[in-house]
Structure formats: structure tokens, C-alpha cells
Amino acid sequence: MKHIISVLLENRFGAFNRVATMFSGKGFNIQSISIGETEAPEISRMTLVTSGEDKIIEQVVKQLNRLIDTIKVVDLTQTSTVVRELALISVFYQKATRAEVTNICNIFRGNIVDINNKTLTLEITGPPAKIDAAINVLMQFGIKEMARSGAVALKRGEQIKDYKKETTFSQL
Amino acid sequence: MKKNKLLMKGAEIFFECLRQEKVDYIFGYPGGAVLKLYEQLYDVDFLEHVLVRHEQGAMHAAEGYAKATGKVGVVLVTSGPGATNTVTGIADAYMDSVPVVIFTGQVSSHLIGNDAFQEADIVGITRPITKHNFLVRDVKELASTIKKAFYIASTGRPGPVLVDLPKDVINDSCEFEYPDTIDIKGYKPVSQGNQNQIKKAAEMIRNAKRPLLYVGGGVIMSGGTNELALFAKENNLPVVMTLQGLGAFSGNEPQSLGMLGMHGTYWANMATHNCDVLVSLGARFDDRVTGNTETFAKHAYKIHVDIDPTAIDKNVIVDLPIVGDVKHVLAELATELNHPPKVEAWWHQIEQWKEECPLDYENSDGRLRVEYVIEKISEKTKGEAVIVTDVGQHQMWIAQFYKFVNPRSMLTSGGLGTMGFSIPAAIGASFGIKDRPIVSISGDGGFQMNIQELITAVAYKLPIKFIIVNNSFLGMVRQWQELFHSEKYSFTDLSKSNPDFVKVGEAFGLKSFSTSSPEDVEDLLDKAFAYNDGPTLIEFKVVHEDMVFPMVPPGSSVDNIIIKRLNTKQIENL
Numbered sequence: 001m002k003h004i005i006s007v008l009l010e011n012r013f014g015a016f017n018r019v020a021t022m023f024s025g026k027g028f029n030i031q032s033i034s035i036g037e038t039e040a041p042e043i044s045r046m047t048l049v050t051s052g053e054d055k056i057i058e059q060v061v062k063q064l065n066r067l068i069d070t071i072k073v074v075d076l077t078q079t080s081t082v083v084r085e086l087a088l089i090s091v092f093y094q095k096a097t098r099a100e101v102t103n104i105c106n107i108f109r110g111n112i113v114d115i116n117n118k119t120l121t122l123e124i125t126g127p128p129a130k131i132d133a134a135i136n137v138l139m140q141f142g143i144k145e146m147a148r149s150g151a152v153a154l155k156r157g158e159q160i161k162d163y164k165k166e167t168t169f170s171q172l
Numbered sequence: 173m174k175k176n177k178l179l180m181k182g183a184e185i186f187f188e189c190l191r192q193e194k195v196d197y198i199f200g201y202p203g204g205a206v207l208k209l210y211e212q213l214y215d216v217d218f219l220e221h222v223l224v225r226h227e228q229g230a231m232h233a234a235e236g237y238a239k240a241t242g243k244v245g246v247v248l249v250t251s252g253p254g255a256t257n258t259v260t261g262i263a264d265a266y267m268d269s270v271p272v273v274i275f276t277g278q279v280s281s282h283l284i285g286n287d288a289f290q291e292a293d294i295v296g297i298t299r300p301i302t303k304h305n306f307l308v309r310d311v312k313e314l315a316s317t318i319k320k321a322f323y324i325a326s327t328g329r330p331g332p333v334l335v336d337l338p339k340d341v342i343n344d345s346c347e348f349e350y351p352d353t354i355d356i357k358g359y360k361p362v363s364q365g366n367q368n369q370i371k372k373a374a375e376m377i378r379n380a381k382r383p384l385l386y387v388g389g390g391v392i393m394s395g396g397t398n399e400l401a402l403f404a405k406e407n408n409l410p411v412v413m414t415l416q417g418l419g420a421f422s423g424n425e426p427q428s429l430g431m432l433g434m435h436g437t438y439w440a441n442m443a444t445h446n447c448d449v450l451v452s453l454g455a456r457f458d459d460r461v462t463g464n465t466e467t468f469a470k471h472a473y474k475i476h477v478d479i480d481p482t483a484i485d486k487n488v489i490v491d492l493p494i495v496g497d498v499k500h501v502l503a504e505l506a507t508e509l510n511h512p513p514k515v516e517a518w519w520h521q522i523e524q525w526k527e528e529c530p531l532d533y534e535n536s537d538g539r540l541r542v543e544y545v546i547e548k549i550s551e552k553t554k555g556e557a558v559i560v561t562d563v564g565q566h567q568m569w570i571a572q573f574y575k576f577v578n579p580r581s582m583l584t585s586g587g588l589g590t591m592g593f594s595i596p597a598a599i600g601a602s603f604g605i606k607d608r609p610i611v612s613i614s615g616d617g618g619f620q621m622n623i624q625e626l627i628t629a630v631a632y633k634l635p636i637k638f639i640i641v642n643n644s645f646l647g648m649v650r651q652w653q654e655l656f657h658s659e660k661y662s663f664t665d666l667s668k669s670n671p672d673f674v675k676v677g678e679a680f681g682l683k684s685f686s687t688s689s690p691e692d693v694e695d696l697l698d699k700a701f702a703y704n705d706g707p708t709l710i711e712f713k714v715v716h717e718d719m720v721f722p723m724v725p726p727g728s729s730v731d732n733i734i735i736k737r738l739n740t741k742q743i744e745n746l
Contacts, residue, residue: 010358013307018299025300055485062482068304068324071358 002031003057004083004153007046007064008072011037015069019046022067028052028060032085032150043071047152049128080156086149087131088113090121092142101141108134119144127151177349182311182342183212186275189318191218192350195246197237197603198222199230203250204290205277208342222603222632225624227254229596231261232622235270236600239583240558242395244326245272245600251279252290255336256297260590262332263301267587268416269393271330273321278338281309295336303331311344316351323354328361329480330393365477365496365504373451373475373492374508377407380449380473382518385409386432389416389586390454390478392579396499397421400453403502407512410522412440414455415567415586419576423555429522430531433461434724435568438529438735441722443522444469445730452476454498457487458587459727467729477501529722529735531572540690540714542566542641546573548693549611549639552701557609558583558601562594562618565647568720570613581608592621595638599625602634609637609701616642616670626680626707635704637697638682640673640711643718651719655734667716677709688713 009015016035023030031049038045050060057075064073076083093101098120105112105122108130114121124134128151135143180188186209190198199222202210213221224230227249234245249258255276265272279288295307304324306317317335325333377383391400397420404411404427411421412432421428432440444450450472455461457476462468465488474490476483477498484493494501533543546569549557555577561567561584576582583601585593598612619640629636644667653661677684683703685696693712700708723734 013309014295014299017296021299055489058485059482062484066480066482068356068359 001053001057001077002049002051003060003075003077004081004151005048005050005061005064006074006076006153006155007048007070008038008043009046009067010069010071011042011044012069015044016046018067018069019048019064022063026059026063028056028063032148034150034152036152047150049151074155076153076155081153082156083127083151083153084125085128085131085151086123086125087134087146088121088123089135089138089146090114090119090144091138092118092144093120097141101138104134104137110134177347179345180348181212181345182314182337183208185311185314185346185348186318186337186342187212187216187219188348189315189350190246193244193318193322195219195244198246198248199224199233199237199600200248201225201227201230201250201254203254203277205251205254205279205339206248206275206337206342208339209248209277220603221248222599222628224596224599224628226622227257228261228592229599229622229625229628231258231265231272231274232590232593232596233600233603233625233628234272234274235261235265235268235593236560236583236597237604238270238272238600239597240580240601241604242393242580243271243604244322245270247272247274249274249276250290251277251294252292254290255294256292259297259301260588262298262334264585264588264590264593265332266301266303268585269330269389270332271325272332273325274332274334276334276336278307278336280340281338282340284338294334298334301332302334303329305334305336307336308338308341311341311346314341314346315348319351319354320356324356324359328359329390361479362495363479363497363500365494365501367504369492369494370501370504371508373494374505376449376473376475376492377409377451377505377509378511378513380513381515382446382448382521383409383513383515384443384447384450384472385411386414386444386450386452386455387411387417387420388414388453388455389420390498391417391420391502392454394454394479394497394499396454396497396502397579399499399502399506401425403506403509406506407509408515408519409513410443410515410519412436412444414458414461415571415582415584417455418571418582419579422577423575424577431571433458434463434726435571435720435722436724437531437572438722438733439522439525441724441730441733442525446521447472449473450475452478452490453502454478456483459487462488463724464727464729467731535690538690540688540693540712541718542569542643542712542714543573544690545639545641545693545712545714546570546613548697549613550574552694552697553609553611555581557581557611558605560584560594560598560601560610560612562614563589563591563648564615564618565643565651565718565720566613566615566641568648591618594618595622595629596625598636598638599629599632599634602629602636603632610635611637611639613639613641615647616640616644616666616673617646619673620671623676626677626682629707630681633706636707637700638677638707638709640709641714642670642673642711643714643716644670645716647718648720650717654719655723655725673709673711682707682709684709684711686711686713
């Protein structure tokens with residue numbers, strides 16, 4: 001099963017590497033990973049999409065917690081969450097199909113951000129499944145190239161205010 | 173009032189930090205990137221620098237010191253090859269949770285990434301084998317980084333922490349202040365276990381018919397051996413120990429069933445297989461312990477006490493996890509368990525297993541065997557020596573035949589299985605422990621893997637007893653070849669290519685002896701133990717083809733335990 005894990009970590013040299021090294025060393029898979037600064041510049045938020053049996057995911061969360069540079073680790077899968085991804089998709093068009101591509105872009109509430117004599121570049125934002133759907137329907141025109149950002153996610157409602165280490169396991 | 177701060181050079185700050193951390197020995201080897209620190213050493217009188225002959229030796233020495241004393245081992249080496257030579261030792265310390273702080277020199281900050289002379293990305297290289305590591309980028313961060321390094325290495329589940337020191341950082345100056353407290357946002361090790369879980373565990377043990385304590389190295393690291401002794405003895409609970417757990421509970425106590433696992437005693441393994449409540453204390457369900465995880469203690473309700481949450485449910489799914497320091501948890505368990513379980517029938521069964529398959533070996537043919545040598549060393553030292561093993565058959569025989577009575581007496585490379593561990597680790601232990609004999613026992617293979625460190629023992633006049641049990645084979649590999657690889661003894665026969673160990677010992681300046689006769693064993697041990705002005709070496713030439721039994725084949729269930737040497741047909745059916 002797919003899991004979205006949100007990690008607050010020190011915005012420090014090598015911190016991201018530690019996470020990546022741990023994943024490869026333990027043989028966990030990563031479907032996507034995205035990272036950026038938070039409102040506190042010394043802290044970054046990393047959003048990881050991974051999949052596996054519950055036992056594996058439990059280990060993923062524990063191993064992430066174990067890293068000294070991680071401050072808080074939350075598996076967002078079972079919580080009410082806003083998940084967004086951005087894709088830039090460069091699609092071939094001809095005179096006859098240009099309107100249709102534009103139309104599809106509108107249906108997905110995307111923007112056309114570039115055009116040349118052969119391709120249109122679409123910017124589409126939304127949950128990963130919506131991006132998948134857009135890609136599926138654009139496939140018929142031929143996709144020249146594309147870039148996906150990987151998912152970013154935040155829990156709905158309450159905000160994470162304190163940066164204390166997740167205490168779930170110490171309560172065991 | 174604001175403290176007066178002094179302007180100090182990085183190198184001065186470095187040693188001032190070590191002084192504050194009460195470091196008394198550092199194991200090291202000089203080189204270009206750390207020359208400034210070695211220059212500064214001239215003005216340092218509160219610690220002794222031990223010069224090894226290879227950086228791997230420094231690492232194992234620091235491990236031996238840390239394992240024997242419980243204090244943090246400290247290593248200082250130069251950049252590039254100096255740093256990469258420590259890698260095996262760091263991986264070893266990581267696997268066995270040994271608190272070591274490794275300081276590596278690094279090329280100057282402005283040269284990092286330029287393929288400068290003796291540059292290696294040691295922080296990148298050691299990321300997966302350290303508990304944490306640091307590259308100090310500014311002399312202002314030096315003191316706080318060293319403080320953090322010692323704190324991380326020694327708290328929670330201990331482990332190695334590496335600090336990389338660029339040359340310019342140790343040359344630069346800043347105002348020095350050693351922080352009193354430490355606050356690492358992402359690192360808050362727990363110590364107290366959850367009360368409700370402990371109550372539940374006590375209830376399960378109280379109602380158990382066949383309880384068993386499965387004890388690992390965590391009990392020794394937490395300093396919880398007295399709590400364990402009280403708990404096990406007052407409630408008459410049988411205790412099985414892992415390789416790292418040996419010494420956590422005295423082998424002389426009737427509750428001790430010895431080691432469990434691949435080469436554990438028959439009765440320890442049968443007890444594990446048949447218990448109804450298994451209490452794991454600071455152990456991690458390693459594959460050498462469990463064999464087939466599906467069948468490991470399959471009838472048991474499993475309680476797992478560990479300070480590291482990642483150890484829980486990693487290899488074997490348990491019923492009741494308790495995350496906390498095992499010393500605290502044991503003390504609370506003892507209070508909660510107000511009356512002991514009824515275990516008479518259980519003990520009766522265990523005694524039967526002991527009678528069925530006692531630990532024994534062939535000793536009627538007059539040939540010298542490792543088991544005999546170990547028994548004699550055990551008798552001679554009354555189980556009170558610090559035994560530093562290498563890796564292989566002799567290591568398992570020590571686990572079986574040496575009666576450990578104290579914690580921190582069995583220093584061994586368990587997780588990584590590093591040949592060449594014994595000589596340097598014994599040297600480290602010898603600096604830390606002065607009131608008990610240090611005995612280093614190696615096979616002929618492993619002895620040659622860090623043989624250069626013999627001169628370190630001679631130079632510092634360390635009264636270590638170096639024992640080689642020489643069967644002219646890489647014995648454990650040979651055993652697997654016989655059992656599992658069609659008796660193809662591929663590259664394990666050293667009989668034509670071993671050096672003359674007595675001459676080697678003498679060349680290094682050790683009093684050296686050799687024998688192949690069981691009759692000489694006690695006499696030579698007496699000679700070696702009587703000499704304490706420096707190290708001694710005894711080579712015991714033993715039977716070539718002996719195998720360690722019992723053996724639970726890898727990945728197997730206890731049902732498949734091999735008690736004795738098999739004939740060819742039995743081997744084919746394995």
C-alpha cells in the first residue's frame with residue numbers, strides 16, 4: 001500500500017543524504033521525494049511517497065525517527081491530508097489537435113505555460129492521481145517530455161507547532 | 173555575569189574538549205591533516221595517546237577499551253587512507269553498538285571536493301555505518317560538535333560517531349566555551365519504559381509455566397546486570413544469553429543455560445523453542461540466534477525490552493514491546509512481579525535436556541583440542557579474565573566452554589564478525605582494565621589480520637596473553653565447506669602457508685611458546701600468566717578437522733539441530 005510520510009528535518013548539510021542513504025541501505029523503496037524549507041529556515045520538510053506492507057512501513061517510520069537529523073516523522077496516510085503534485089508536460093500538437101489539447105488542459109484546471117511550433121507545455125497541479133489521469137489522456141497526442149515534482153502534503157486543520165521528536169514509540 | 177571567554181586555537185579547543193569529557197586514552201596514528209593536533213599533544217598531560225600500527229588497529233583498540241570499561245573509546249587518525257582504514261572498525265562498532273568517537277583529519281575546507289592529496293569523503297563513506305557523523309565547517313562549531321559527538325555515542329543505543337576535522341578548522345581560533353547542556357531536537361533517547369506495558373509483562377511472567385529470559389548485550393551496556401541477577405535468581409527464571417550477552421549473568425549460577433542460537437547449547441535452544449513466555453532483554457533477534465524466524469520460540473508470548481524502537485518487530489514480531497533502558501525496566505519488572513511463577517516442572521524438563529545432550533568433545537585420543545585449551549584457561553582464570561576473541565570456531569568454543577562470571581569479560585566481534593579484532597581490541601582493553609588478566613584468543617587466520625599490533629602491545633609492555641589456536645585452517649569456513657559445500661575445501665587450508673608463529677612472536681619481542689600436546693597446556697598457561705612485564709604468546713597446535721557442535725544450520729529450526737559430527741549420508745540430507 002502507498003504511504004505518504006512527512007518528515008521535518010534539520011535544514012543542514014547532509015541531512016537529506018542521510019535519509020536517502022538509510023532508504024537504500026535498508027532496501028526500502030521511494031516512489032517520490034520532495035524537500036523544501038519550512039517557515040522556520042533551519043528546518044526542512046520532506047514528503048516521501050513509499051509503499052510496502054505494514055511491517056515495512058513501520059520500520060520506515062522508526063528508521064526515519066532514529067536518524068539524529070529528523071525532528072518529526074508522521075505517516076499521513078490515515079489522516080485527512082492535502083496532497084498536491086505539480087507536473088510540467090510538453091505535448092505534441094498539430095493545427096487540428098491544438099484546441100483539443102487546450103481543452104483538456106482546461107478540464108484539468110491547468111495552465112499552458114509555453115508553446116512552440118510543435119509542442120505545448122502544460123502545467124498541471126493536483127493530487128497525484130489527477131496528474132496520472134491527465135498524463136493518460138494526453139498520451140494520445142504524444143508526450144515529448146515531462147517533469148513531476150513528487151507529492152507534497154500537509155495534514156488538514158491543526159498545524160504542527162512544536163518540533164519535538166515524534167513520541168509514539170517512546171510511549172510503547 | 174558573563175563568563176570570560178578565551179581566544180583559543182582549534183587544536184587547543186580539541187584537547188580541552190577531550191579533557192572535559194574525561195578522556196584518558198586516545199588510540200591514533202599521525203598524518204598530514206592532523207599534524208597540528210599532534211603538535212598540540214606535546215602540551216597535553218591529562219591523557220595518553222596510544223600509537224598503533226594501522227588505523228584499523230586504533231578502531232578495534234578503542235572498541236576493546238569501550239567494551240571493557242563502558243566508557244567512550246576515542247580514535248584520532250589523519251585524512252584519506254587514515255580515515256578509510258578505520259571503516260571496518262566503525263562498521264564493527266556500529267553492529268555491536270560500541271560507543272566510539274572517531275576524529276578524522278580532513279583536507280582544508282577550500283580544497284574539499286577537489287581530489288586533494290589524501291582527501292576522502294569519509295563523512296559520506298561512513299554515513300550508513302555510524303550512529304551519526306559530523307563535518308566541522310567552522311572552528312566556532314568545534315566545541316559544541318565534540319560535545320554532541322560524545323553525547324550521541326554514549327546515550328540511548330550506543331554507537332560510533334565520527335567527527336571530520338578540516339585542517340583549517342583546527343588551525344583557526346575562536347572564543348572557547350564548552351556547553352554545559354545539550355539539546356538536539358531530533359535526539360531524545362528514552363529510558364523509562366511504559367508503566368502499563370511493564371505491568372502487563374509482569375502479569376504474563378507471573379502466570380507463565382515455562383518462562384525464559386533471553387539476554388543480550390543491551391543488559392551489559394545499560395549496567396543492568398545486578399538487576400538481572402536479582403530478577404532471575406529470586407524468581408528462579410532460566411536465562412539464555414546471546415554471544416554479546418555472555419557475562420551479563422554468571423555462568424556459575426544454576427539459572428544460566430549458557431548461549432542460545434546457532435552454536436548454543438542444546439538445552440538453551442530447546443528451552444527457547446519450548447518456552448511459553450520469552451522475555452527478550454536488550455537483544456535483537458539476530459539471525460544467528462533465531463535461525464528460521466517463523467519457528468523461533470513459536471509457542472511463546474514474546475516480550476521485547478529494547479532501548480532502540482527499530483529493533484522491535486524488525487526480525488520477529490513480538491506481542492509486547494517495551495521501549496526503554498533495560499536496567500530501569502528490569503528494576504520495575506522485579507517490583508511488579510510480586511510473586512514468582514511456578515517453574516518446578518519447567519526446570520525438571522530443562523535438566524532432562526541437559527542430561528540428554530551435554531556439551532562435550534572428544535578428548536580420549538591424546539590430541540590437542542581447542543575446547544580443552546578453553547576449559548583450562550577458564551579454570552586458570554576462574555572465569556574472571558577479560559577474554560578477547562577473534563572470529564570463527566574458537567569464538568564459538570569460547571562461548572560454550574569459558575564460564576564467564578562478570579559482565580564486560582567477553583569482548584567479541586559479534587554482528588560484523590571481523591577477523592583481526594582480537595589483537596587490537598585486547599590492547600585497548602588492557603589500557604582500560606588493570607586488575608584482571610586480558611587474554612586474547614585467535615585462530616591462525618585471524619591472528620594474521622592485525623598481526624602488526626603485536627608491537628603496540630610490546631611497546632607499551634601490556635601484560636596480554638596472546639593465544640593462537642592453530643588448526644592450520646580457516647576452521648569455520650572449512651566447517652561450512654564440509655557441511656554445505658560438497659567438502660570442497662576451497663582456499664581454507666593454511667597448513668603450507670602459515671608462518672612460524674613462535675618466530676613471529678619472538679621477532680616482535682614477545683615471550684613465545686608452542687605445543688601440540690594436551691599435557692603442556694597448563695604448564696604453558698602458568699608460564700604466560702606468571703609473566704606480567706609484557707605480552708606473551710602461546711601457540712596451541714590443535715586438531716585440523718574439528719567442528720563446532722551443536723549447530724543449528726543457518727535459517728533452520730531448532731528441530732534440525734546437529735548434535736554431533738555427521739557421516740556423509742547425513743550431510744547430503746541436510
